[in-house]
Amino acid sequence: MKEKSSRAPEPAEANAPSDAIALLKADHRSVERLFDAFEKTGDDDLEAKGTLAQRACEELTVHAIIEEEFLYPAAHKALQRQDEIDVDEAYVEHFLVKTLIGKFGSLKPGDDGFDATFKVMSELVKHHVEEEESELFPELRKSGVDLVALGEKLGARKTELMSKLEETGSKLAGDGSLSFARPS
């Protein structure tokens, strides 16, 4: 039998991530689930492959935008010079992921190169996620930046981008750029 909790019922938003890092890690787990599902999809199930790839590209595009708009600039400001290289590396990795996402504009499931592009993209993302979670996020947590306030900005922008995505039928292009500009 389940033990009855003596605590007051939690508000509906209790499941919302508590800070920027929690929100971004939840995004990482979500896209990893899509990668796993794609891997388990039968070779002939082109519809499932197409749906999973589209969803992964959408989630990655929104995630990259919110990191580049808020997290990476905050990291540049908060981190010591020797740790800022991790932010620049993250921009380069995003650039590569966005380039591969762009490839799906002209690839259909079943085309030569579709599975290979998805596989390389997922490997790149897994590597990038591992670096963010083992290096950049802990550095940011140590830096004393207000991660709760940052999480609110990320969450609000994410909600806005997700609804834009629905309006435009998933045609949300990231900017595809690579910039190392430091925030002023």
Ligand SMILES: [Fe+2]
């Ligand atoms: Fe990232």
Ligand SMILES: [Fe+2]
């Ligand atoms: Fe990330």
